[in-house]
Amino acid sequence: MPTPSRYWREIPQRYRFEANKCKNCGIVFFPPRLICPECKKREFEETKLAEKGKILTYTIIRVPPRQFVDQAPYAVGIVELDDGVKLTAQIVDCDFEDLKIGLKVKLEFRKIFDEGEAGILCYGYKFVPE
């Protein structure tokens, strides 16, 4: 479970969707990287994630990790955003029967789970159908 500093450190990505873009080959990275794995260059410009995309694949988690017990069953998918970034997150506000590969979704800021012992509310992004 995240300690306060570990949680705080990820806030730029989880709250503000901050990414970076390789100045040489234009690939957007999320989370931001220090070296481009494609061209090995180290110059980047700051950017933010495109907030719309489509589902590449999904599953329904029925046996969850402990901190997600009160949410199961829930859907998790990999979504390809319009800027080419692919990321894993829950897909919510949607009946499981309506989920399908190719479905258009958008990124929203939501609560992810409660950290039981210290009572930290852990926030981040989830996908909802457009």
Place this chain on the structure above:
Amino acid sequence: MRDVAVIGVGMTKWGELWEKSFRDIFVESALLALDDAGVDRIDSMYVGSMSSGLFVGQEHIASLLADYLGQAPIPSTRVETACASGGLALRLGFMEVASGMSDVVLVGGIEKMTDVSGDEATYALGSAADQEYEGYHGITFPGLYALIARAHMEKYGTTREQLALVAVKNHKNGAKNPLAQFPFEITVDSVLNSVMIADPLRLLDCSPITDGAAAAVIVPVEVAKKMKKPVIKILGTGHATDTIALSSRKDITWLESTYQAAKQAYDMADKKPEDINFIEVHDCFTIAEICVLEALGIVEKGKGGEAYEDELTFLEGKIPVNTSGGLKAKGHPVGATGVAQVIEIVKQLRGEAGKRQIKDPRIGMAQNMGGSGGSSVVHIFERE
């Protein structure tokens, strides 16, 4: 570089070993390997373990196990690359013998997974995924492979029944392996009616939580030839990495690390996929076996599911896969799995595989994988 051979192997029965400690489980298997090789001392050892810290709260295990194996002060090294730790232990041992640094090296693997609750075991296994960008969002290991399965079904038309056949085939083989955790057969219906874990994967698509260890002794081929056992030569070794976050891959259905590791091993061994007689692969989930066969070049990309319709990979098929029962039926003590695969290859090549013995095999391959494919280790073996 010197040629290297496996000269001794050892493994005790796997399962929920309540009465046995972490150190005893390892030492029992390692002693069997020393006895099989006919040696009582070694120059060095490598131990694969994914997460002894989270499973039994014990780190510094390379020294602990060397001590209880009666071999201190030899150098002993722990190796970790998630569920491929055992395979990587063999590769590092191979490099040490091939380089001339040591003559007799023990390579082993261990995981004791039942000293913690199911929740804690799930957490420990989940640490092989990207904690900040996968685990944080509630994805589990069955969930990650379910994402691969759904994408593979959509892209290539792989069916739910084809996935079930992977588990049916591995249990059929495992029923013939007295050391397997679940030595019994299952049916397609029982897989399709087992409880859903992460759609479309059900309980019987998943490998179990297991306590177990495995060990092998490797020596230079010229030394092996003076010993009494058949010489099983390590022809090729390969090891590669990929993003540990599944979402970062160009193609979610393709195991690039396995493809790259296999390419290295084939090139070193000067062999092609069609030269391989049988394979042990990392079937942590049914879909994994299908994707691995594609990445190894045994079947065409996208055709992995179809291979199960005509029983190509069954014990009597053209290229038997997981004659041991695989991770599914034999069990999956994660750090030990890669070494246990080697044991099955050696037993088959020596003709010591009992009821599951295949006819006169000459060349076998083992593929061991970490996480959702973030690492992969491949070895090719030949009976001299």
